[in-house]
Amino acid sequence: MMDILEIAVDLSFILVMLGVVFAFVRLVIGPTLSDRVVALDMMTVLLVSFCGLYAILSDDTAFIDVAIVLALVGFLATVALARFVERRKARAVAPEHGEEQGDD
Template sequence: MTPQDFAELAVDIGFAMLIVALVLAFIRLILGPSLPDRVVALDMMTVLIVAFCGLFSISTGDRAFLDVAIVLALVGFLATVALARFAERRVSRREDEELESLE
């Protein structure tokens, strides 16, 4: 087995593992009993798609996909921060309502 064949095999195995991880994260996104579970699943899917772009860039030798991966990582980070802030506000509103009902 040449180093070129080994690299191709490693990339193919990486693609397969990423696809399995994406399916599992999507299942968690659909079934996740709470909002934080869904936020973490969505963030994980974003990271996996960034990894997929990186592997595809390695596989094809096209560096343009690395730019796509960087932009997607930045957008995914901002989306995760926004969803976490939304979840935090939702919890604080619920706590405020419970305090008001006790008074």
Template sequence: MMDGFLDLSLEIGFMCVVLSVVMAFVRLIKGPSLQDRVVALDFMTVAIVAFCGLAAVRYGTAAFLDVALVLALVGFLATVALARFAERNTVRNRKETSDE
């Protein structure tokens, strides 16, 4: 009985994660601002980390957890870099508009 429940829970979890990645991808494409795209990309990274966690439970392989950890670290660094880029871009745009 418990294995059936675990399998069903994992399948529902996989479907929810895939659906959230698709919705975040739509937001990534549509935008409209750079900040929206950064948040969507960060959310996609978190969802893929969750997918790796579900796969580790499903297949009983700890290698998926290693992949999830590396992906989480790379995603964090990418988010910080994109946030710094967006901040610099905003400051530069303010300076150009104040000069005019």
């Protein structure tokens, strides 16, 4: 018979995978670039939680280190993509008279 921790981890795996599927759908059909960035960030968070769940299930602490590194890389990627989206919006709004817009 399974104990409550195994049941909770198995249920969490199912919910995390369901979240990954929904995030992937949003990543593919997202109408704007901002939607795609948020979906990619959500997939990163779900992957971090998957690593944490696997570390609990396997009693292997190496996956905690992987989760921490993945969270840091995901954070930096989200910040970089957010800056890209913001600059892209600023370029679209800027006048088209051949003038460069400064970084003020």
